[in-house]
Amino acid sequence: MKTGFKILPRSFYLRDTSQVAKDLLGKILVRVVHGQLLAGIIVETEAYKGIDDPASHAFKGKTPRTEVMFGLVGHAYIYFIYGMHFNLNIVAHEKKKPSGGVLIRAVEPIIGIDIMKEVRKVSSITNISNGPGKIGQAFFIDRSLYGCDVTHAGPLFVAQAPLDLACDHIVEAPRIGITRAQDKLWRFYYEHNPYVSRR
DNA sequence: CACCCGATTATCT
DNA sequence: GATAATCGGGTGT
Numbered sequence: 001m002k003t004g005f006k007i008l009p010r011s012f013y014l015r016d017t018s019q020v021a022k023d024l025l026g027k028i029l030v031r032v033v034h035g036q037l038l039a040g041i042i043v044e045t046e047a048y049k050g051i052d053d054p055a056s057h058a059f060k061g062k063t064p065r066t067e068v069m070f071g072l073v074g075h076a077y078i079y080f081i082y083g084m085h086f087n088l089n090i091v092a093h094e095k096k097k098p099s100g101g102v103l104i105r106a107v108e109p110i111i112g113i114d115i116m117k118e119v120r121k122v123s124s125i126t127n128i129s130n131g132p133g134k135i136g137q138a139f140f141i142d143r144s145l146y147g148c149d150v151t152h153a154g155p156l157f158v159a160q161a162p163l164d165l166a167c168d169h170i171v172e173a174p175r176i177g178i179t180r181a182q183d184k185l186w187r188f189y190y191e192h193n194p195y196v197s198r199r
Numbered sequence: 200c201a202c203c204c205g206a207t208t209a210t211c212t
Numbered sequence: 213g214a215t216a217a218t219c220g221g222g223t224g225t
Binding site for chain 2: 060063064065079080081082083084
Binding site for chain 1: 215216217218219
């Protein structure tokens with residue numbers, strides 16, 4: 001498949017999970033499904049630091065559910081939550097750490113907007129993917145993508161932005177929806193960005 | 200705008 | 213049996 005995107009290499013994900021979470025802001029999330037191209041700019045992420053982090057699904061060690069979190073970085077960790085939502089993470093951690101991942105919390109839609117509006121049943125572009133469960137629906141994320149390698153062209157990957165968006169100010173805040181380790185400022189998002197969730 | 204709550208199921212206790 | 217890295221619709225201010 002030829003998409004023209006410059007895909008981020010695996011080495012990008014073999015770094016501190018918080019650093020990767022910050023650096024993923026401004027990058028492009030790309031999904032190819034049903035012969036359609038869907039893409040958006042990542043504008044909000046959260047870092048989950050595996051066995052070092054009580055809020056991480058990997059905190060209590062490897063289970064069938066969290067298996068990919070302990071595998072090679074640059075793969076998708078997808079989980080089903082609240083009986084209805086699929087959330088997307090990308091495995092990322094330092095070489096010396098066994099696990100860790102970045103939750104993709106919000107995306108600014110750029111390609112396939114009409115399709116995503118339709119599947120989401122919304123009219124406002126800012127309501128398409130401003131939340132992890134909404135991304136799951138808009139980007140057709142499901143179990144079939146569990147463990148998907150996002151460092152190669154395929155059904156799901158992450159690419160470098162065509163323009164430098166690094167000038168936007170990044171806010172560091174407590175993570176959303178967790179009960180433990182609420183003191184950690186491991187949620188990252190672009191300040192004043194209308195596509196960020198819970199503003 | 201704030202708060203409350205139901206939906207719906209995998210996972211763990 | 214309880215909880216969960218959520219969302220959307222309802223009610224009240």
